[in-house]
Amino acid sequence: MPIIVNVDVMLAKRKMSSTELGEKIGITLTNLSILKTNKAKAIRFSTLEAICKALDCQPGDILEYKVP
Amino acid sequence: MNNNYFARFMNLLIFIFIVIMAFVLPTLPILVNRYLEYAGNQTLSTLWITVFLYLTAIPFVLLLLMAKKLCNNVLRQEPFSHSSVTLLNIISICAFADFFLYAIGTFAVLKNLLSLTLMVAAFMVGLVGQILIQLVKHAMELKQENDLTI
Numbered sequence: 001m002p003i004i005v006n007v008d009v010m011l012a013k014r015k016m017s018s019t020e021l022g023e024k025i026g027i028t029l030t031n032l033s034i035l036k037t038n039k040a041k042a043i044r045f046s047t048l049e050a051i052c053k054a055l056d057c058q059p060g061d062i063l064e065y066k067v068p
Numbered sequence: 069m070n071n072n073y074f075a076r077f078m079n080l081l082i083f084i085f086i087v088i089m090a091f092v093l094p095t096l097p098i099l100v101n102r103y104l105e106y107a108g109n110q111t112l113s114t115l116w117i118t119v120f121l122y123l124t125a126i127p128f129v130l131l132l133l134m135a136k137k138l139c140n141n142v143l144r145q146e147p148f149s150h151s152s153v154t155l156l157n158i159i160s161i162c163a164f165a166d167f168f169l170y171a172i173g174t175f176a177v178l179k180n181l182l183s184l185t186l187m188v189a190a191f192m193v194g195l196v197g198q199i200l201i202q203l204v205k206h207a208m209e210l211k212q213e214n215d216l217t218i
Contacts, residue, residue, distance in 0.1 A: 027218065031218045032218075034216060034218060035218050039216060040216050040217070040218050041212075041213050041216040041217060042213070042216070042217040042218075043217070043218050044217065044218065047218050
């Protein structure tokens with residue numbers, strides 16, 4: 001998929017662990033792992049909003065489009 | 069929760085059917101003899117009717133076992149899986165096999181239009197099975213998409 005989720009990059013920038021993010025936004029580590037490994041087929045606006053709020057960033061910082 | 073009760077009920081029903089079949093299959097020749105005596109029809113051959121009924125029992129028993137496995141799939145909360153598609157496929161093939169056996173048997177052995185009802189019923193089970201396979205395949209795709217939506 002040409003859309004890449006850069007949650008791990010933002011997590012490193014904010015020096016936050018996956019567990020901490022999962023607890024903050026209320027999603028399981030399994031789902032967070034699906035998101036990080038780009039296996040996710042879609043992301044809900046509510047999840048995106050929660051991630052942006054927790055990491056204090058914009059959706060563009062998390063999602064990236066790469067020409068295949 | 070209602071679905072679970074229904075699946076359990078169906079599971080029990082299929083189990084009862086299997087038990088009944090286990091009793092009926094060994095005593096089938098006697099039952100056929102009694103029936104023919106009762107019906108008083110001398111044109112029918114006891115041996116052929118018994119052989120024919122044993123032949124039709126094979127797909128039927130297989131169908132019952134597969135239906136039981138399908139119920140177990142529902143009870144295990146994984147109705148939309150590859151195993152369900154395989155089970156439905158076997159059910160459908162068994163039903164079509166019964167349809168063909170009855171189609172031949174109606175004219176060759178039983179010579180009774182009443183068995184046409186069974187023939188049509190078997191055909192409908194096969195047809196509905198095939199439609200259900202398509203439905204389960206679509207549902208599997210939707211479930212995967214839903215599971216991968218975070």
